[in-house]
Amino acid sequence: MSWSLAEQWRASSVRLALVYSALFACGIFAMLLLVYWQATTYIDHRVDRIVQLYASRLREVPADRLVAAIEDAVAHDPRRINYYGLFKADRQWVVGNLKVFPAGLKVDGAMAPLRGVQASLPVPDGEGGAALVRAMAVPVAQGQVLVVGRDLSELAEIRRILLNGLVLGGVSILIMGVGCGFAFSFKTLRRIHAMRDSISSIMRGELHRRIPVRGRHDDLDVLAGAVNQMLDELERLMTEVKGVTDTLAHDLRTPLTRLRLHLARAQQTHAQDLALAETFDRALRDIDVLMARFRAILRIAEIETGLRKQGFALLDLRVVLREVAELFDPLADEKQVRMRLDVSAAPSVEVYADHELMLEALSNLVDNALKFTPAGGEVCLRLMAQDQVPVICVEDTGPGIAPEERSRIVQRFYRGPHQGAAGHGLGLSIVQAIARLHGFNLRVADSAKGAHICMDCGAPP
């Protein structure tokens, strides 16, 4: 069993799984984003508070011990993430690891970002460095300015890790979701294919087949169970209809046979009375027509019940066409109609069909064609291939079929305007029933002259 990726993509379970995994991934993204935002905000606040705390502690130190306190603070920062700088009123460095007053930093005690600051290195001019620092400047005694800052590189690292987690997590969840969707849909699709196979064979007439049920009581099982119940009921009805048909056939055939026997016997007895013999003759002819029509109707019913699948086998259509052409050749001869067989356009055409039913269908079509073709005309029995589907066409040079009649002619029990009393007049209905049984399509093709009746012998879906 195999099916294409496109088919898998169309499967509802795959799409459902994709939608679910997309929604799930969105949720995870949103959650990670929230965590990220909360964490970074918290860290930012904490850094600001720490810097403010250090600054206020240093401001409380008496002016004569400030330089020592700053040197002490620098010395006690092993990670080197804190910046201290004491500057004179003209921004000249006094003490601390920050040796240049950051350009643009206002002396108002507000936190501000500084770029490009490196510990133990002079600050270039707030630009160019990789490190990110938040700092504040406050005035201290004697017009001096104290700058306290903290390196945010660590925070940036945490941000990066969070962001990576966000992207990697989201993507892997999305991939996992799609994978699971395909895996689940594979199983579901396999079941659906098994169901479709069963339904196809039921449609081909194996009415006893049922849709497989797993016994898990899932939604597919429930559906299959319901369809199976429907099939049970359908099969019962079909059998009943067949029973009724058989009974009808039996109940009507015996009296009809008797009637015909009586008439024939009476005709023999009164053979001398010419007028009476003529009446008997007419009565017998009528009863024969009645019987033929009756047989045809029963035959259509028999074919339509689809119980005739046992006779199906691989059949070479060219052979069937040849047989039909051979069978009707003398009849065409007698009617002075040329009978042509053209199978050249189809190299090798085998279809799964009932040999006798195909003969019957084609015989009916050819018989009709001969009936409507005047002497000197031609009936062509053609086999060709259209889109790799074998097509049988019976083409004549008779009066043809009016366009408005064309669709009706293949309807059930259609009787055309030219139907006389001869024959049962149900030939096309039989052909249609046979075509339907095989899953073939009977149609009237467009033609400039004469009738072209075609049967597309494609395999049933």
Place this chain on the structure above:
Amino acid sequence: MAQVLVVEDDLEMADEIRCELQAHGHQVDVAQDGAAGLALALTGRFDAITLDRGLPVLDGLALVDAVRKAGILTPVLMVSAFSAVDERIRGLRAGGDDYLVKPFDLAELAARVEVLLRRSQNRAAVVNLQFADLELDLISRSVRRAGTELVLMSKEFQLLEYLVRNSRQVLTKRMILEAVWHFNFDPATNLIEVHVARLRKKIDLPGLPPLIHTVRGAGYMLSDTP
């Protein structure tokens, strides 16, 4: 004169069949249900049996099956209201030799009984068939009439073979269609007539007595007496 057993539950029908077969010079016994029919059939004294498919007490299929299991090979013509092909196959598989669907013509039934009677007499495999001045070689598929080689097409040869094998017997169109073309359906037209006419043109050459005769209202017969 042959002995024919008619198993038929419909009295009137049984009567008609009896009259028709008697008119053909046969002695006829009638049984009206399956059990009586089986008892008679098992005596083995009949040359042919016509057997209705749907019978009270014992169904026609069961009857023919029981007869065959008893080792009695009397040819059986099944008569049935069931025309479905699977019914025909079941009837023939159960041991019937021929299958006739109602409604039928008495002449058809009689013709089929005749063929069955003949078949039971002549089962030997042959390579040559001869009738009057007609010779058929079944191996080389060649035909000669009064010493002249005739050219026949394959189906024409089969038709002639069937006629010769059942010469001096009425063969209905339906029988011909079944035997030669293996068709079990109604072709609406006079197909068989034209096939026989074509064969007749080749066989009954001018100056020679005609062999293929039309039996009005019944069918055809190969005969050397007019």
